[in-house]
Amino acid sequence: MEKSYRNKIFVLTEFRGERFHPISFELLGKGREIAERLDGELCAIVMGSNVSRDSCMNLIYYGADRIFLYDSPLFSDPNVINFKHNLVKLVEEEKPDIILIGATHFGRSLAPRVAAALKTGLTADCIDLEVDEKGELIQIRPAFTGNILAHIKTKTKPVMTTVRYKVMSAGKMDLERKGSIVVKKAEEPKERNVKFVGKYGVRKLNIADADVIVSGGRGLGSPEGFNLLKELADLLGGVVGSSRTPVDEGWIGKEHQVGFSGNTVKPKLYIACGISGSPQHLAGMKDSETIIAINVDPSAPIFKVADYGIVGDLYQIIPLMIKEIKARKVEKS
Ligand SMILES: Cc1cc2nc3c(=O)[nH]c(=O)nc-3n(C[C@H](O)[C@H](O)[C@H](O)COP(=O)(O)OP(=O)(O)OC[C@H]3O[C@@H](n4cnc5c(N)ncnc54)[C@H](O)[C@@H]3O)c2cc1C
Incomplete structure (x- = not known):
């Protein structure tokens, strides 16, 4: 029998080239902690082109309970409009309580568009996340030029947050973990309002x-x-x-x-x-x-x-x- 959960936590992974950006595993590490506290199901969203099943299994070994997999050429370049359209649709169907996105260049461009479409709040650039005694997510980020750490609760649902790269740690890989992979069909947005002119100026320094x-x-x-x-x-x-x-x-x-x-x-x-x-x-x-x-x-x-x-x-x-x-x-x- 399928386990029922009280909460649902989404982690948006970033699949680039042939592998996941390490932020994906950092978010899963924190997502797992939150899921344990809230009796939540941790779902990893994968949007990429030519994503192997083995790489998806890795997400399960690192803490995901369920994977929503979109494997489509629509995601072969970082055109945020395609990602936004499909992510918003999935959120409307699945109604997660919390959505974690990496504060990478890509995530910083995508998250506000998704939050605006869902008419929900967004706490950007968090350096930590905690769950309080009421079961609410506390989003911690520097404020006033980094002199204080603000603890932020969001009133709107889903609670959306972007998390800085390299501030959280991936959990331990557990090859015994079980999870499911749900294959989703990617949909091309009709209205774009943005024209993607191509990729250039790729930064060499990371x-x-x-x-x-x-x-x-x-x-x-x-x-x-x-x-x-x-x-x-x-x-x-x-x-x-x-x-x-x-x-x-x-x-x-x-x-x-x-x-x-x-x-x-x-x-x-x-x-x-x-x-x-x-x-x-x-x-x-x-x-x-x-x-x-x-x-x-x-x-x-x-x-x-x-x-x-x-x-x-x-x-x-x-x-x-x-x-x-x-x-x-x-x-x-
Ligand atoms: C909203 C906001 C965001 C900011 N974000 C950032 C940020 O992301 N990163 C950041 O760095 N700053 C940031 N700052 C700026 C920050 O407040 C400081 O002004 C800045 O970090 C100072 O840079 P500095 O140490 O190079 O210069 P200074 O503070 O001027 O220090 C220079 C140092 O060099 C030493 N020195 C001089 N000559 C020599 C020498 N020949 N050999 C060895 N040592 C020498 C001096 O003793 C001094 O300690 C931000 C400020 C604000 C308001």
Whole structure:
């Protein structure tokens, strides 16, 4: 006999190319926790082109009870209108209580359209979700430039929320978990109101997935300082990050920005060079595994979160680091 649940929780997965974006598993991890608290059914929505059954089974192993699978060429490119149309229709049929969407570029574009069509609220960019004693979802997100954490309840149903990438963890894979896959037929929207002109300007840098980030701030003094950081990042197999100041100054592109209004990162190694450590910057990198800070000011707040602090001029210290790493590489070869 089919199990009956008191609640239904939707997680919108992101299928790109041939695999799921890791945010899908992070959302399932949190979705599972919420489902356990609310006696809920956790449903994963898959919209993609050429989605294999094996990859869908993975979603079950990571916590989903039921999968709604839309496998259609309509979803081969990130045209949000196709996604919106089918997701809204499914929500109207299935009436979930909660919908979780990743706060990726795609999710940030899709979620408000879906919320508007459903005439429901949306809490964007959450960094945590909890269930209170009344069984209501508490959506936690930074407010007032990251100085406080707002706890938000939504009055309208379904409760819709987008969740930042890399702030939650996937659950443990359980190969014994059972679930069902419901194959749905994708429908092409009649009214588009938006013309999709094609894909271009694909961003090469995905700072959120990097294992090593060498980040620069105002202390670099000029855009040329990033050349030095790039040399160190290349030697370590990493990428260059930035605080907001160099981005605002036009020294480097916004896709490099780490922090409250930029990317949230969790690399194995984060090297902060000439960055003071404002709350807005820390919001995006404090969970890095190892943090090294280089700053001339021993009282800079960045040293409070750093595992290793170097007080000194980055233009003296980084060339020494580069020299040492190169020497070790020569020794090894
Ligand atoms: C709504 C809002 C959102 C924001 N979002 C973000 C965000 O996403 N990310 C972000 O980073 N900021 C963000 N900010 C801006 C934030 O408040 C700070 O202004 C910013 O982080 C400061 O950048 P910084 O550390 O590079 O510069 P500063 O605070 O000016 O620090 C520069 C540091 O460099 C050191 N220094 C100087 N010369 C050298 C040298 N030669 N060698 C070594 N150290 C040196 C100085 O001692 C100083 O500590 C936001 C602000 C607002 C209001």
